[in-house]
Amino acid sequence: MEGKLFLKQYLIWVMILLLGQLHGYKSCILKERNALLDLKKFLISTTEGGQSEPVLPTWTNDTTSDCCQWERVKCNSTSGRILELSIRGLNLKESSLLNLSLLHPFEEVQSLDLSESKFGGFFDGAEVYKSLSRLRNLEILDLSSNKFNSSIFAFLNAATSLTTLLLQGNNMNSPFPAKELSPLVKLKFLDLSGNGFSGSMELQGICKLKNLQELDLSQNNLVGEFPLCLTVLTGLRVLDLSSNQMTGKLPSSLANLESLEYFSLFDNNFEGFFSLESLANLSMLKVFGVNSRSNSFQVVSEGSWKPKFQLNAIALWSCNLEKLPHFLLHQKDLRLVDLSDNNISGQFPSWLLATRRVASQG
Ligand SMILES: *[C@@H]1O[C@H](CO)[C@@H](O)[C@H](O)[C@H]1NC(C)=O
């Protein structure tokens, strides 16, 4: 008898525990489930014909299927609200327009991946331009590798909760949208590379983004001098300005960018003298590279100053360098040294090879 009673109590406890767990896990809410099905309908209507693969096969209207378990969806397991949604890489028709109203129901979404989908623009029937401000928790927006032009900035500047905005590889071909980006003050990661942005680096708007940690403006057609105001962004860890048309002298106030780890200035038209000593106090610096299409650019490294950094890689191509920089002697972690196409004379510095692996020295 006693054994039976014990078993009964045991089973009751197990049931209570199981019920508790079931209660703790919420499946997706009806409003968002319907919104996903609307989104699917839209995506099917803009998909290239003649596709053998079904579009989003797990997104079904079978009511027993929990949409938190669907592909490309991630929910908050407590609230059942959608946190992450990806429609990346669907084979849509060229330059399709995305109806932003379709995203309004995802009120708690934190990450949206719309990359590699050939989208050409946004529109929103109801509240033009303010649409994205409804997604109050949206932190990560990936729009890379689409066909967007600069008309989307009118929508994007309402997305003030964003910390990450990825726009590389679109079709902007417009002046740089500094003013349009300035309301996005929470941005930490901004990638605008490969967009054909033109005009001068009047970046006052960008320089207001005091939380920026990574800024990639490479592979555009930006002209003008290195914007002095950029050197107030002392939290920058990554700064890539390579493959543009920038001119003028590099400012000595680069010394203010104390958090820099990766700094690329390749493939521009910088001019005049640049002393490597101005980087001496950037104690986090790991990678530095520059070259200029201008013959007047000359990198110098005078005297025996000691850097606070330990580099992994340095590339100084076509920099009219005449002496091997003395500070390399103090660099213990070098994996790559590329000094091609300079005018360095004298004996090959055997000390450079003594303790490390070095790729090339020209
Ligand atoms: C449910 O989906 C099937 C195919 O996926 C479709 O044929 C059917 O019309 C849908 N039903 C409703 C009510 O949407």
Ligand SMILES: *[C@@H]1O[C@H](CO)[C@@H](O)[C@H](O)[C@H]1NC(C)=O
């Ligand atoms: C998940 O939802 C709960 C309840 O609404 C909330 O307290 C929690 O912050 C949410 N978690 C995330 C990661 O959003």
Ligand SMILES: *[C@@H]1O[C@H](CO)[C@@H](O)[C@H](O)[C@H]1NC(C)=O
């Ligand atoms: C955009 O989406 C909303 C919400 O689903 C819908 O009511 C509206 O008709 C759509 N607009 C167009 C032009 O498709």
Ligand SMILES: *[C@@H]1O[C@H](CO)[C@@H](O)[C@H](O)[C@H]1NC(C)=O
């Ligand atoms: C930009 O894209 C929109 C579609 O969103 C289009 O209506 C507009 O004409 C395009 N503008 C330019 C300058 O190409």
Ligand SMILES: *[C@@H]1O[C@H](CO)[C@@H](O)[C@H](O)[C@H]1NC(C)=O
């Ligand atoms: C580096 O910092 C020292 C003080 O720690 C200062 O004397 C020196 O001028 C700084 N060098 C540069 C290039 O900013």
Ligand SMILES: *[C@@H]1O[C@H](CO)[C@@H](O)[C@H](O)[C@H]1NC(C)=O
């Ligand atoms: C290279 O350096 C030598 C002196 O070491 C100098 O005579 C020559 O003009 C320099 N060449 C260029 C292209 O600067």
